[in-house]
Amino acid sequence: xxxxxxxxxxxxxxxxxxxxxAGCLAATVLCVGMLLVLVLNVAKQGAAWLDTDFxxxxxxxxxxxxxxxxxxxxxxxxxxxxxxxxxxxxxGAAVYLEEYAKKGRxxxxxxxxISNLAGVPSIVYGILGLGLFVQAFALGRxxxxxxxxxxxxVLPIIILATQEALRGVPDSIRHASYALxxxxxxxxxxxxxxxxxxxxxxxxxxxxxxxxGEAAPLVAVGAVAYVPFVPGGVLDPFTxxxxxIFNWSSRPQPEFHQTAGAAIIVLLVxxxxxxxxxxxxxxxxxKRTRW
Amino acid sequence: MxxxxxxxxxxxxxxxxxxxxxxxxxxxxxxSTRRAFEKLIHASLFxxxxxxxxxxxxxxxxxxxxxxxxxxHVSVFRFLxxxxxxxxxRPQHFGILPLFSGTMLIAAGSSFLSVPxxxxxxxxxxxxxxxxxxxxxxxxxxxxxxxxxxxxxxxxVVTVSPFVRMLFPSAGPFNxxxxxxxVGIMTLPMVISLxxxxxxxxxxSLRQGAYALxxxxxxxxxQVVIPAAMSGIVAxxxxxxxxxxGETMAVTLxxxxxPNLTLNPLESIQTMTxxxxxxxxxxxxxxxVEYRTIFAVGLALFMATLLxxxxxxxxxxxxxxxxx
Numbered sequence: 001x002x003x004x005x006x007x008x009x010x011x012x013x014x015x016x017x018x019x020x021x022a023g024c025l026a027a028t029v030l031c032v033g034m035l036l037v038l039v040l041n042v043a044k045q046g047a048a049w050l051d052t053d054f055x056x057x058x059x060x061x062x063x064x065x066x067x068x069x070x071x072x073x074x075x076x077x078x079x080x081x082x083x084x085x086x087x088x089x090x091x092g093a094a095v096y097l098e099e100y101a102k103k104g105r106x107x108x109x110x111x112x113x114i115s116n117l118a119g120v121p122s123i124v125y126g127i128l129g130l131g132l133f134v135q136a137f138a139l140g141r142x143x144x145x146x147x148x149x150x151x152x153x154v155l156p157i158i159i160l161a162t163q164e165a166l167r168g169v170p171d172s173i174r175h176a177s178y179a180l181x182x183x184x185x186x187x188x189x190x191x192x193x194x195x196x197x198x199x200x201x202x203x204x205x206x207x208x209x210x211x212x213g214e215a216a217p218l219v220a221v222g223a224v225a226y227v228p229f230v231p232g233g234v235l236d237p238f239t240x241x242x243x244x245i246f247n248w249s250s251r252p253q254p255e256f257h258q259t260a261g262a263a264i265i266v267l268l269v270x271x272x273x274x275x276x277x278x279x280x281x282x283x284x285x286x287k288r289t290r291w
Numbered sequence: 292m293x294x295x296x297x298x299x300x301x302x303x304x305x306x307x308x309x310x311x312x313x314x315x316x317x318x319x320x321x322x323s324t325r326r327a328f329e330k331l332i333h334a335s336l337f338x339x340x341x342x343x344x345x346x347x348x349x350x351x352x353x354x355x356x357x358x359x360x361x362x363x364h365v366s367v368f369r370f371l372x373x374x375x376x377x378x379x380x381r382p383q384h385f386g387i388l389p390l391f392s393g394t395m396l397i398a399a400g401s402s403f404l405s406v407p408x409x410x411x412x413x414x415x416x417x418x419x420x421x422x423x424x425x426x427x428x429x430x431x432x433x434x435x436x437x438x439x440x441x442x443x444x445x446x447x448v449v450t451v452s453p454f455v456r457m458l459f460p461s462a463g464p465f466n467x468x469x470x471x472x473x474v475g476i477m478t479l480p481m482v483i484s485l486x487x488x489x490x491x492x493x494x495x496s497l498r499q500g501a502y503a504l505x506x507x508x509x510x511x512x513x514q515v516v517i518p519a520a521m522s523g524i525v526a527x528x529x530x531x532x533x534x535x536x537g538e539t540m541a542v543t544l545x546x547x548x549x550p551n552l553t554l555n556p557l558e559s560i561q562t563m564t565x566x567x568x569x570x571x572x573x574x575x576x577x578x579x580v581e582y583r584t585i586f587a588v589g590l591a592l593f594m595a596t597l598l599x600x601x602x603x604x605x606x607x608x609x610x611x612x613x614x615x
Binding site: 013016017020021023024025026027028030031032034035037038041042045088089090091092093095096097100101109110112113114115116117119120121122123124125126127128130131132135152155156159183184185206209210212213214215216219220222242245246249250257260261264267268271272275 | 479508
């Protein structure tokens with residue numbers, strides 16, 4: 001038998017529980033909604049400015065003549081160099097930690113260190129790049145300084161993703177390889193790395209897409225917004241797509257906000273393409289290997 | 292056996308033994324080159340892993356060296372207690388408090404958005420939603436995480452700031468509130484994915500036990516699952532705060548460049564990160580006190596984020612130890 005009091009209590013509980021689940025749903029809708037608002041706003045601002053001239057022109061004081069040629073070239077330089085530097089170092093470090101290092105103090109130390117590096121703000125890497133590459137190594141405010149700094153930013157991401165991928169390879173593969181007389185490196189190079197390649201590729205693509213969008217460390221290292229030429233070597237001064245967007249967004253004229261919007265569309269298209277590739281690689285090649 | 296036959300046998304035997312000897316020599320040489328190669332590989336992989344340690348050490352060394360030279364000029368006490376920050380104006384003041392309060396304002400303000408919305412989304416995705424909905428929402432969250440910070444800054448300038456000024460006409464074109472909103476959106480994915488991981492790591496048996504005692508879904512979620520996942524959830528909040536502290540481009544674009552010791556989110560402020568950008572964009576010559584300020588500010592920033600990250604990892608470790 002339920003008394004009226006308990007019925008009222010139960011009704012109140014039901015209301016609270018409904019409110020709670022509605023609140024959680026609302027939060028989720030809000031998340032998705034904010035993303036849509038952001039993308040639609042950018043598209044509305046920038047779409048009208050996006051044409052081939054915008055891709056071909058150099059930056060200019062006149063918004064109608066301004067373009068992102070040098071920014072695109074700079075981003076391409078930076079991404080290529082960053083990939084060349086960080087890929088071997090990152091995969092090498094991950095292979096060392098997973099396949100070579102014995103469990104112990106040293107490995108623990110390196111591991112904790114890497115997860116802490118992943119949390120260091122990118123602007124701090126920028127200051128490091130300024131003190132180390134620009135000043136101490138006397139590389140100047142050049143593409144190579146920027147690429148080295150970006151490599152430091154993405155290294156922890158690549159290492160952690162590669163470790164994850166290597167851990168996914170079952171030990172039976174390694175044991176079988178050793179049983180056939182393979183050395184440790186032969187096992188890693190011919191068995192473990194090919195098997196974990198999809199995971200590594202996904203991690204590397206995601207890390208590079210982080211590098212493409214990163215502006216703060218480049219500003220600290222000394223990227224300049226106005227570069228009226230395509231850089232020809234690694235010691236040239238440079239700009240990059242995010243730097244150009246930052247520069248245009250910080251100007252008061254609304255026309256420049258629209259060119260910034262157009263540049264953001266280009267940047268987002270590049271990023272979405274890379275992310276889709278990463279998902280595709282994970283899906284397509286990850287499926288083939290069944291343990 | 293005839294004599295010449297034994298001769299043949301003998302010479303064949305010598306030939307074979309010589310052959311075997313050269314083969315085994317060759318084999319031994321191959322083994323030793325193989326071994327040397329393996330050692331070389333081992334050493335170079337060791338160097339790769341060592342680079343991460345070298346990176347940390349050089350961050351500390353570079354920041355400390357330049358900061359020390361700064362602190363010869365300005366005492367640590369003045370740096371930490373003075374309430375004005377005007378390194379580029381005369382008279383110069385080097386009190387980091389205004390920058391620190393700006394950073395804290397952004398960290399706290401963004402948490403007001405990211406903590407409830409992020410936790411709500413995580414609870415919905417983990418406890419309430421059907422798997423299909425989760426599969427649709429998760430990629431959206433991942434996209435939100437992949438958008439570069441400068442794009443959020445643009446969003447703040449073009450959309451959020453006019454909106455804030457429409458609601459509060461007293462707000463300036465640069466204000467902390469719009470920076471808080473976009474940084475909150477930026478840190479949402481971190482809260483969502485880490486909290487959701489924590490909620491999903493809670494063993495199913497706990498939920499079933501609570502249901503068996505007659506608890507409703509709400510009771511199970513609020514009184515069993517969330518408390519059980521608490522350390523993971525707290526870790527996600529901490530990591531979001533640390534991300535907000537280190538956030539640079541969006542804050543620089545949205546919050547302005549006025550070091551201001553205030554808690555009013557409608558005013559223009561400057562964070563530690565935005566100050567570093569301001570100096571980097573200007574033409575302060577290397578070696579001056581003004582130039583060294585960015586290393587001192589960077590050191591403060593590095594220490595703050597490092598502390599929070601270590602705390603967050605400690606919480607995550609608690610979580611892992613409990614359920615694995």
